[in-house]
Amino acid sequence: MRAPRLLSFALLLIGAAVVLLPFYWMVSLSFKAPDEIFTPTLDLWPNALRWQNYAAALSRTNLLLYLWNGTVVCAGILVFQLLFAVPCAYALAQRRFRGRTLVFGLILAGLLVPFHVTAIPLFLGLARFGLIDTYAALIVPFIASVFGMFLFRQAFAVMPAALFDAARVDGLSEFQIVWRIAFPLALPAATAFGIFSVVAHWNDLFWPLIATTSPDLATPPRGILYFRDRESGDDVGPLMAAAVLVVAPMVVGFLMAQRAFIRGIAAGGLKG
Amino acid sequence: MIELRNLSRHYGATRVLDGVSLTLEPGRFTALLGPSGCGKSTLLRLVAGLDRPSTGQILFDGRDVAQESPSERNVAMVFQAYALYPHLTVAQNIALPLAMRRLGRLGRSPLGALSPAVRRTRATLARDVRAVAELLEIVPLLARKPAQLSGGQQQRVALARALVRDPSVFLLDEPLSNLDARLRIQMRAELVALHRRTGHTFLYVTHDQAEAMAMAERIAVMLDGRIAQVGSPRALYERPATCDVAGFIGAHPINLIPGPPEGGLPPALASGQPAPERPLVVGLRPEHLTPAADGPVQGRLDRVAFQGDVQVLGLRLEADGTPLRATAPPDWPAPDAGSAVRLGYRPEHLHLFDAAHGTRIANPGEESSCA
Numbered sequence: 003m004r005a006p007r008l009l010s011f012a013l014l015l016i017g018a019a020v021v022l023l024p025f026y027w028m029v030s031l032s033f034k035a036p037d038e039i040f041t042p043t044l045d046l047w048p049n050a051l052r053w054q055n056y057a058a059a060l061s062r063t064n065l066l067l068y069l070w071n072g073t074v075v076c077a078g079i080l081v082f083q084l085l086f087a088v089p090c091a092y093a094l095a096q097r098r099f100r101g102r103t104l105v106f107g108l109i110l111a112g113l114l115v116p117f118h119v120t121a122i123p124l125f126l127g128l129a130r131f132g133l134i135d136t137y138a139a140l141i142v143p144f145i146a147s148v149f150g151m152f153l154f155r156q157a158f159a160v161m162p163a164a165l166f167d168a169a170r171v172d173g174l175s176e177f178q179i180v181w182r183i184a185f186p187l188a189l190p191a192a193t194a195f196g197i198f199s200v201v202a203h204w205n206d207l208f209w210p211l212i213a214t215t216s217p218d219l220a221t222p223p224r225g226i227l228y229f230r231d232r233e234s235g236d237d238v239g240p241l242m243a244a245a246v247l248v249v250a251p252m253v254v255g256f257l258m259a260q261r262a263f264i265r266g267i268a269a270g271g272l273k274g
Numbered sequence: 275m276i277e278l279r280n281l282s283r284h285y286g287a288t289r290v291l292d293g294v295s296l297t298l299e300p301g302r303f304t305a306l307l308g309p310s311g312c313g314k315s316t317l318l319r320l321v322a323g324l325d326r327p328s329t330g331q332i333l334f335d336g337r338d339v340a341q342e343s344p345s346e347r348n349v350a351m352v353f354q355a356y357a358l359y360p361h362l363t364v365a366q367n368i369a370l371p372l373a374m375r376r377l378g379r380l381g382r383s384p385l386g387a388l389s390p391a392v393r394r395t396r397a398t399l400a401r402d403v404r405a406v407a408e409l410l411e412i413v414p415l416l417a418r419k420p421a422q423l424s425g426g427q428q429q430r431v432a433l434a435r436a437l438v439r440d441p442s443v444f445l446l447d448e449p450l451s452n453l454d455a456r457l458r459i460q461m462r463a464e465l466v467a468l469h470r471r472t473g474h475t476f477l478y479v480t481h482d483q484a485e486a487m488a489m490a491e492r493i494a495v496m497l498d499g500r501i502a503q504v505g506s507p508r509a510l511y512e513r514p515a516t517c518d519v520a521g522f523i524g525a526h527p528i529n530l531i532p533g534p535p536e537g538g539l540p541p542a543l544a545s546g547q548p549a550p551e552r553p554l555v556v557g558l559r560p561e562h563l564t565p566a567a568d569g570p571v572q573g574r575l576d577r578v579a580f581q582g583d584v585q586v587l588g589l590r591l592e593a594d595g596t597p598l599r600a601t602a603p604p605d606w607p608a609p610d611a612g613s614a615v616r617l618g619y620r621p622e623h624l625h626l627f628d629a630a631h632g633t634r635i636a637n638p639g640e641e642s643s644c645a
Contacts, residue, residue: 167324168357172435173345173374186361 025249032056032242039238055243065244067218068225069251075140075221076200082145083199084192091154092180096166106155112148118208125212139213140221144203150195157191158184193259201252222248275300276321276443276475281330283316290316292499294330298443303469303476305490307483309522313499314479315447321477322445323347334442345374350441352449356432358420365416368403368435375439406438409471426457433465437472444474450485462488483523487511495519513625517555517632520625526560526586529598532629539624542593543571547621550635557625560586560599565606569618573598578608589615 026046031039032055033048059065093099094106124143125134133139161184169179185192207223214220217228226244276298283291290313298304306314319325320332323344332339339347350371358367373382376395386392407413410430420428429449436444446465450458466489469476480486486493487507494504503515514520520528533540533554539547540556561584563571573589576597585608587600592614600617602608609615626635 162355162357164353164355164357165359167319167322168351168353168435169359170324171322171344171349171351172371174370178374183359189361 028242028245028249031238032246034239036237036239055239056247058237058240059244059247062240063225063228063244064217065222065225065247068220068222069247071137071219071225072204072222072248073251074137076203078137078141079144079203080196080199082141083147083150083195086145087147087150087195088154088185088188088192089177089180091151092158092176092184094151094155095158096161096163096184097176109148109151109155113152121209121212128213135214135216135219137219140210140219143209143213147195147199149198153191153195154188157188161187197256197259200255204252275333275335276477277331277333277336278317278321279331279333281317281320281327281332283313283320283325283328290499291320291327294496294499294501296494296501296504298475298477299492300475301473303466303478303489303491305478305480305486305493306496307480307486307493307522308496310481312496314481314496317496318351318445318447318477318479321443322349322351348439348442349445350436350439350443351445352432352436352447354448354451356420356428356449356452358428358431358435360420362419363416364412364418364420364423364431365400365403365407367420367431368406368416368438369399371435371439372399372402402438406434409437409468410434425453426461429453429461433468437468437474441474444469444472444476446476446478448480449478451480451482458485465489484525487523495522497522513634514557515634517557517627520557520627524559524561526599526601528625529558529560529563530627531556531558531596531598542591542596543619543624550626553629554635555627555629555632557627558619558623560601562623563598563600563617563619565600565602565615566618567616569616571598571617571619573600573615573617575609575611575613575615577611578602580604587615589617 030046030048033051033053034045035049035052035054038045038049094102094109120143128134128139128142133142165183165187166179169183174182204221205223206221207227210219210221210224214224220228226241226248278294278296278298281291281294282289294313294317296304296317306317308314316325320327323339323342323346326340334347344351358364359370362370376399377386377392380386381389381392381395386396403416404413407416410433412427412430412434415423415427415431420431423431429452432449449465450461453461462485465476465478478486478490487510490507492504493507493510495502495510497518503510503519505513510519510523514523517530521530531540531543533549533556535553537549537551537553538544539549539554543556543558565587572592574592576588576590579586579588583604585602585604585606587602587608589598589600590596591598627633628635
C-alpha cells in the first residue's frame, strides 16, 4: 500500500517539475540582469529580485494596451459563445424537434474541422464586410462554438427532464428555463468551457496575425512579437518579464476558476 | 371541473392512450391507478399541459385548454423525484411559481427593490411562502438547499411549491414512491389531511393499489391505455368490472379459477349454489377463503406465511392441483405442509366473470345493475 503510493507521488512530482520548469525559468530570467542571464553556469535562482525588466517591459512597449485588447477579445468571444451555445445545447438536449439528430451530427462533424481550414473563407468574408483589422474581426469568427454546444448539450442531457417540466408548470418560458434553471446547474461545465475558451483565445497568435495589422489591436501574444522584433532585440530579461505579465492573468484566473469549478460540482449535486 | 373526452395519444405507431374519458369533480381526490406502462403518467402530462393529445379534448370548467400552457391552466404538479431546483434554497424554490406569476421581469431582477410596489408584492410573496411552509412544517428548512434535505423533507418542499399558488388542479405523479415504507404510510395520511384542508381537486397517479385505496375518494383503474373502471375504493373491491381489475385491486392477489367449459362453477369450489350456465372465471379473494371444518373446498397446504394480523396460506386444490391463496386468523393452528385443509367461503363473495371477455357477470346473490 505504501510503496505504490510513494511511487505515484514521485511520478507526479517529476511530471509537475517537467511542466513547471519552463515557467520557473521564465520567472527566474525576468528578475535577472543581462550579465547574469548569459553566464556559462546554470543559476536557478536570481541573485536579487530586480524589477527593472518589468519596468522596461511596460515602458518600452504598449504592453498594457495589449493586455486590454486580449481582455476585450476574450470577454467578447466568451459572452457571445455562451449566448449562442447554451440555448442551442438546451434545445438539442431537452426539446424534441424534427432534424434534431441531424443538427447534432453536424455539430459533431464541426468538432472535427480544424479552425485553420476555415481561416481563408473567414478572412475573405470579413474583408467583404470591411471588418478586417477591427475588434470584430478578432471576435466574430469564434462566437458560434460547436465545442461549447457539445459540452453544454452533454451537461443538459443528464439533467432530469422532470426538472424542466417542473419549471414549465411553475410558469417559466423556455428561455427562462435555459437561463434560470439549466445554465446555473451547468456551472461546472460553463467554468470548464470558460477556461478552454479564454486560454485558447488569449494565447492565439495565428488568427490575430491574419485578421489584424494595426499595432493598436494587437493581442498579448502578438504584442510580445512586436516587443521582441522591434524594440528590445535580444534583450531577454524584459522579454521574459513581458511573458510573465501576459501569462499571469491566465494562471490567476485558472486558479480562481478551479475553486469555483469544485464549488460548482459540490453545489450542483443532483440526485439520480 | 375537469373533463377528459376521448383522449388518445400515440408516439409513432405506439398507442399509449386509447380513447380515455374521465371527469374530475371539483374538490375530489381521484387516484389514477395502473401498472407501470399503462399510460397513467402520459394522461397526467396531458392534463398538466406538458404534452398534447393526438385526439380528444381536455376541458377545464367547460373551457377547451388543449393549446394552453401548464401555467395558463394553473395546474400544480408534484413529481416522482420531486424535481426541486438544486441551485435555489427551499424558500426560493417555493417562491418561484409565485414570482413568475405576480412579478414582472423588472420585479424579479435585483433592481426591483427600488420600486415600492415591487417591494410590497415581494413582502406578500414572502408571507405566502411562510404560510405554506408552516402548513407543511418546513419553516426551519427555508434557508437550506435541496441537497441538504432528506427524502421526506424534499417531498414536503415539493408539496409546498405546488400548494403555494391556488391551483385549478393538483397533480401528483407517484409522489411517495421514493420514500421508505414507514414514511410513506405517514405521508399518505398527511396528503389526505392536506386535501381536506385545502379543498383542491387532486389527481394522484400511483401503481400501488394500497395507496390508492387508502387515500382516494375515487379510483380510475387504467389498463393498457384505457380506463377499465372508475369507482370508489369499496366499489372497485366489491364489484370489479373485469377480471383484470379484480386482479389489480386487493392486498392479496385474488384467486381466479376457470370453470368447466360447459359453464357453471368449478366443481372443486361449488357448494350447490346456482350459477349461469356459460363458461366462467370465478374470482375469490384470499381474505374471503378461510379454513372451515365443514367447508366445501378441499385443498392441500403448501406453505403458510405469518404476517402478524393474518396468515396467508398457499394451497393446491385436492381435485386438480390448481394453486390457491387463502387466509387464516393469526391464532389458527397451522398444520404441517402437505396436510389436507378444508376451506369455506360465503357465496356472495364469489365474483363471476365471462370467460371469453373477462367482464363481470352479476352474481345471482346481488342486484344486477350495470354502472
